[in-house]
Amino acid sequence: MIEIQDALRKKEIWAVGGGKGGIGKSLITGNIGITLARLKKRVLLVDADLGGANLHTTLGIGVPEMTLSDFLNRRVETIQEVIIKTSIPNLSLVSGAQDFLDAANPNFAQKARLLRHLETLDADYILLDLGAGTSFNILDFFLFADHGILVVLPEPTAIENAYRFIKSAFYRRFKKVVSSQNIKDLIDAAMDQKNSMGIRTPYDLIERIKQLEPESGEGLELEMMKFRPKLIVNQVRTKNDIQIGFSMKSACQKYFGINLEYLGYVEYDDCVWQSIRSKRPLAIEYPYSRPARCIERIVHNVLRKEQLTASMLY
Amino acid sequence: MIKKIEDLNYYELLEISTDASSQDIHRAYDRIRKIYEPNSIALYSLFSAEETTSINQRIEDAYRTLVYEESRKRYDALLRQSHQPPPATAAAPLAEKRYQAQPVQPSLSLHSDNRYLKNAEPAQEPLPPPMPAVVIPTPQPIPPTITEFTGSVLKALREQRSITVRTLADMTKLGTRYIDFIEAESFSKLPARPYLRGFLVLYAKALGYESERLVNEYLKRYDAVMNPPKQK
Ligand SMILES: Nc1ncnc2c1ncn2[C@@H]1O[C@H](COP(=O)(O)OP(=O)(O)OP(=O)(O)O)[C@@H](O)[C@H]1O
Numbered sequence: 001m002i003e004i005q006d007a008l009r010k011k012e013i014w015a016v017g018g019g020k021g022g023i024g025k026s027l028i029t030g031n032i033g034i035t036l037a038r039l040k041k042r043v044l045l046v047d048a049d050l051g052g053a054n055l056h057t058t059l060g061i062g063v064p065e066m067t068l069s070d071f072l073n074r075r076v077e078t079i080q081e082v083i084i085k086t087s088i089p090n091l092s093l094v095s096g097a098q099d100f101l102d103a104a105n106p107n108f109a110q111k112a113r114l115l116r117h118l119e120t121l122d123a124d125y126i127l128l129d130l131g132a133g134t135s136f137n138i139l140d141f142f143l144f145a146d147h148g149i150l151v152v153l154p155e156p157t158a159i160e161n162a163y164r165f166i167k168s169a170f171y172r173r174f175k176k177v178v179s180s181q182n183i184k185d186l187i188d189a190a191m192d193q194k195n196s197m198g199i200r201t202p203y204d205l206i207e208r209i210k211q212l213e214p215e216s217g218e219g220l221e222l223e224m225m226k227f228r229p230k231l232i233v234n235q236v237r238t239k240n241d242i243q244i245g246f247s248m249k250s251a252c253q254k255y256f257g258i259n260l261e262y263l264g265y266v267e268y269d270d271c272v273w274q275s276i277r278s279k280r281p282l283a284i285e286y287p288y289s290r291p292a293r294c295i296e297r298i299v300h301n302v303l304r305k306e307q308l309t310a311s312m313l314y
Numbered sequence: 315m316i317k318k319i320e321d322l323n324y325y326e327l328l329e330i331s332t333d334a335s336s337q338d339i340h341r342a343y344d345r346i347r348k349i350y351e352p353n354s355i356a357l358y359s360l361f362s363a364e365e366t367t368s369i370n371q372r373i374e375d376a377y378r379t380l381v382y383e384e385s386r387k388r389y390d391a392l393l394r395q396s397h398q399p400p401p402a403t404a405a406a407p408l409a410e411k412r413y414q415a416q417p418v419q420p421s422l423s424l425h426s427d428n429r430y431l432k433n434a435e436p437a438q439e440p441l442p443p444p445m446p447a448v449v450i451p452t453p454q455p456i457p458p459t460i461t462e463f464t465g466s467v468l469k470a471l472r473e474q475r476s477i478t479v480r481t482l483a484d485m486t487k488l489g490t491r492y493i494d495f496i497e498a499e500s501f502s503k504l505p506a507r508p509y510l511r512g513f514l515v516l517y518a519k520a521l522g523y524e525s526e527r528l529v530n531e532y533l534k535r536y537d538a539v540m541n542p543p544k545q546k
Pocket residue numbers: 020021022023024025026027028049052054058131132234235236266267268269270272273276291
């Protein structure tokens with residue numbers, strides 16, 4: 001019992017998501033984990049990509065025998081039993097479900113059990129690698145974390161999906177804090193981009209709610225300020241690509257009213273796929289490469305609660 | 315407490331504090347112009363072309379007002395008059411500050427006070443003529459008769475709709491040069507692939523097509539020239 005309390009106190013949970021597949025979520029999660037483990041933190045990586053688990057690959061590990069499916073299907077009692085140690089000191093892994101057919105959509109009880117078990121684990125950092133998309137399960141993991149981190153690529157589709165992700169996560173969070181069924185219905189309606197009420201942004205929604213129930217409206221404004229998703233731009237090749245993070249941050253603030261924190265970027269480099277091909281983690285195989293350094297800088301920014309600022313660049 | 319973009323005062327718009335030095339203002343202007351660069355792929359899915367144009371116009375107005383001492387003084391007086399004490403703390407990024415700042419007050423409409431300032435503003439250039447209202451059609455499926463989206467097919471489709479290069483440039487906020495390059499398939503003169511993709515999405519939308527097939531086919535042609543498969 002004391003152990004559990006201890007664990008609750010100091011642990012931090014980070015979740016890494018993004019609206020799109022194949023944008024480097026697993027690569028970044030895995031290597032953030034390695035970077036933290038090198039800083040002598042006890043790190044647990046959890047492959048929460050229930051549809052297409054591959055976090056083990058970025059760590060250069062084959063498909064482990066025990067995975068999250070054993071836990072979800074109750075073949076084991078506790079999540080401890082599916083934790084495997086990696087060859088990197090301080091770093092362990094809960095590998096993703098491989099055979100759980102409905103894994104992409106665990107039911108409410110399964111998800112609750114997973115989150116409950118995660119909360120009791122003893123580690124300094126638990127990193128969740130999320131699947132692609134904006135399904136409720138993914139959003140719930142994202143919102144459950146202390147730090148929700150979004151990855152984008154400097155290309156229109158990935159950016160569009162990231163905005164959709166931010167908006168959906170925000171509305172979902174909204175819905176959890178309001179009690180009135182009327183407001184819940186209004187939020188549902190607002191999530192449909194083409195809703196007939198002319199609600200296009202969280203701003204519009206709050207305005208409308210304030211008219212209906214001034215108190216709820218103010219409460220939601222507070223929620224809006226507390227919601228601070230974080231952004232990483234991956235596969236950056238030019239200065240303009242780096243700039244995209246600043247533009248997204250400002251646009252989110254001015255359009256949605258949401259504070260997006262720009263943690264940093266990761267440069268594009270062939271050494272990334274070389275490391276994946278040689279089945280050796282990037283931060284181990286090429287610790288001084290530019291992408292590995294970028295990830296280090298991102299980790300430091302989260303730890304120091306800092307963001308990238310334009311003056312660092314120009 | 316939370317303000318819509320059109321309700322931000324000039325300081326908030328430039329993300330600076332009210333005691334910013336003129337150097338701060340220059341820097342902020344440079345930075346914010348890069349952020350709202352009309353071709354930025356980070357913007358088009360949130361802001362319409364018209365909105366981006368109007369944000370940029372307001373950024374210009376804010377800069378020109380604040381950068382001259384005289385007009386800045388007048389503007390500050392105006393801000394005070396509107397019972398909206400400008401936040402005094404420096405340094406902290408505006409996003410945070412704005413929230414702690416003030417109770418809800420009748421907000422300053424930038425457009426009206428802008429006009430007010432304009433009369434007395436010596437160095438101000440006249441406003442450009444208003445943008446023609448361009449209607450972006452809702453995307454349609456692509457008719458099966460189109461076999462491949464080459465540059466010349468794009469050009470033909472554009473002309474079929476009686477859209478000039480100039481109009482298309484206004485609709486998409488792309489430079490006319492880029493539209494010419496896209497249509498001429500001058501691949502080497504086009505920007506890097508991720509940008510080109512963004513341009514093509516805008517182009518497709520302006521033609522009224524769903525973008526996916528158009529973009530992919532065009533990029534395939536682009537890749538064949540620019541990123542030929544490596545010989546083994
Ligand atoms: N900074 C980079 N430089 C070069 N290549 C990169 C970079 N980041 C990612 N990649 C490439 O992108 C591929 C996909 O990365 P990853 O598997 O981490 O994406 P993901 O978002 O987790 O995908 P999924 O949605 O399928 O889980 C990697 O195998 C790698 O080859």
